[in-house]
Amino acid sequence: MAKRIVQALLVSASAVEALIITPAQSNAAAAACPTPPTVDGFYGYQGTVKSSTPLRTGPASTCSGRYISGAVAVSCWYANSAGNIWYATMHYGTLQDGWVYGGNFTELNMTLNDENYCDGW
Missing domain, CATH: 1.20.5 (Single alpha-helices involved in coiled-coils or other helix-helix interfaces)
Known part of the structure; x- marks a missing residue:
């Protein structure tokens, strides 16, 4: 028993x-990482990001990545499903590319318009 x-x-x-x-x-x-839009690979804008900024594999906080600081080049911008602005970015120090949330920039010489939107042109 x-x-x-x-x-x-x-x-x-x-x-x-x-x-x-x-x-x-x-x-x-x-909470998986969304598929990022196609980026043309032309990084024509310059910027600076905060110390220990995540450079992510996609345009969402759920995406993995590495931490960067300092000068970056930016290709285009994208509004994700949550409405947050992300930038296709290449870090000068490591030559790694990925996605940086807009709030992590301390300086960026880019205005948001249709010409520089990440639509895979």
């Missing part, structure tokens, strides 16, 4: 654990 109770408790504990883990996995999948 005691053995059956222990087995029942173990099965119940496993079921509860599965319920707890499953929603967290679903949330992680929902």
Whole structure:
């Protein structure tokens, strides 16, 4: 009898654990990095970013990346699904390219218009 109770408790504990883990996995999948728009590769604008600015693989905070500081070149801008402005950027120090959130610039010689929007021209 005691053995059956222990087995029942173990099965119940496993079921509860599965319920707890499953929603967290679903949330992680929902927070994936969006596919970035095509960038033409021409970095004709100059700027400076804050210290330890994330240079991300896509235009969202859920995207992975590395940290940069200092002078950058900018190709174009993009408004993501949350309405945040991101810039296709190349870091001069590492020659790595990626995406930088607009709030991380301390200086940028670019105005937002249709001519420099990242639409894959």
